[in-house]
Amino acid sequence: MQRKPAAVVLLLVVGGLVLSGALGGTADDPAAEGVSAESLIAVEGEHDLWPYTSRRRSVSGRTLAMNVVFRDDAGTVRAALTGDGGSAWEVTDDAEREADGDLVADAVGREWRDADGSTRYSYFEGADGGEWTTVAFEVHDGAYLGSRDHVRAYESPDAAYTAVQVHEEYYDWFRLRHTVSSIDDPAVRLEDDFIDAPVSAEVRREYRGIDGGRSDGWLSVIEIAVLLPLAGTLVRRRTREALAEAARRLRREAGRHARVAVLGGVLAGAFLAVRTTGVAIELAYPGVPPKAIAAPLYLVIAAGLPALVALGARRSDPAAAFLGVTAGLGAGFVLDFAALGVAVPPGLIVHRAAVLVALGLLAAGRAAGDRPVLVSGVVAWLVALFLPLADVI
Incomplete structure (x- = not known):
């Protein structure tokens, strides 16, 4: 040559x-510093949600869009995901207590574990003004150095609901950091987790017109009616061709x-x-x-x-x-x-x-x-x- x-x-x-x-x-960061009223969505309670995460306490650091909302407080959601046997389950008799114990044992075998990730913020606004918050909890299903579904959960100030950003990501050995591959597929998997598991929950989708942050505009809404730990493992729909x-x-x-x-x-x-x-x-x-x-x-x-x-x-x-x-x-x-x-x-x-x-x-x-x-x-x-x-x- x-x-x-x-x-x-x-x-x-x-x-x-x-x-x-x-x-x-990544998705383009918006130039404006303030959170506009048009970008907020009403979910539950007295606080509206800015449906994104951000690298900083400003819309200029916007990253991914929220794609799941639980009409429950963060503690309830975390317990449902991780099968936390230490939660205060409401038990009425000995037979029910024994049944709940079995479910907790099954749930502990799930792959959802506490996760490490970069700091991300979200924003809630009520009648007295708005506030930026960090995650209430962070869990993942998978391996940090492999691929995983990563959940960041943000509880509204009045604990009326928990906004969740769940995404699929893998560790890129050239970037030495994670690369997000999807936010739609992991949201569907999280829906299925509650549809298929032994928990009484209402699952539906609402079109909210969320723009940017890889969102298609739809929001999965889950309401846990009777909290029981989830059993089984997440069935991954991943191709291995x-x-x-x-x-x-x-x-x-x-x-x-x-x-x-x-x-x-x-x-x-x-x-x-x-x-x-x-x-x-x-x-x-x-x-x-x-x-x-x-x-x-x-x-x-x-x-x-x-x-x-x-x-x-x-x-x-x-x-x-x-x-x-x-x-x-x-x-x-x-x-x-x-x-x-x-x-x-x-x-x-x-x-x-x-x-x-x-x-x-x-x-x-x-x-x-x-x-x-x-x-x-x-x-x-x-x-x-x-x-x-x-x-x-």
Whole structure:
């Protein structure tokens, strides 16, 4: 490869990374600082709700829209979700007490647990003015370093209702933070949790015209009539489709170029091992902060993947090296997303493609002994690492 083509490819990679930031950004923050009366919705009691969460005590930090409202106080909602056996259940006789005990035991086996997340605020307004509040509780179903349904609950000042923002997210090892993939699907799963479980609850949907924050305008409204702990586990409706065509291509290339095919498989395995190792450590040692687990594992991606390419691509055909690296690691990306069962934002698809091209250039340059191509791959790789960490993507 010559210098001019290498420079052109490098520019394309950098351009793709910048484009991925444009496609994968979060919802636009509103410019106004005050909460307008038009943006508030009436739910229950004496306080209206601003149906969003915010990074700060201002509408300028708006993030995701509220998608579920419980016409109950936060303590009741949390107990229903987690099966908290310490709650003050109303028991009238010994037989009923025994039955309730069995239900509590079943509910404790659920996956909803206390969650860690970034600080988010919401806003309530009553006759005496408005106030910004933090979460009343935060729970999740899943693994911090894998994928999860994440609930943030906000109780109205008069405890007449609890507004919930539930979203599906997965831990992105390039961004070292979570990426939200959906707010609609987890809201449906939360609805089903109350529809299917042994709890007397009214579940319905109301169109409120909520604009922005990934909302489709609809709000799920749940009213728990008789509080009993929920039993069973959340049935996830996540697809785990495998990419058979990618696997077939890898097998064909393995027959022709065994060395680079093995390299591609090693890269895919290393990337998938980061996810599985992180989740395994998180589950085995729940007291360890997830970010403390993620930090050393990130080095496997940042330094380990290019090191494997540099070692494995020597004395290989440059074109085969490029194909083996991009196909192998690309299959790893696909399998990772498939195992998580999440929808992938377009911006991250562009970013992952640019990452593959960057390592492919590094492999081709190493195989051909072409310094300009090798340097182009290294620069593209560093840019691919920097932009997600800078929250551009």
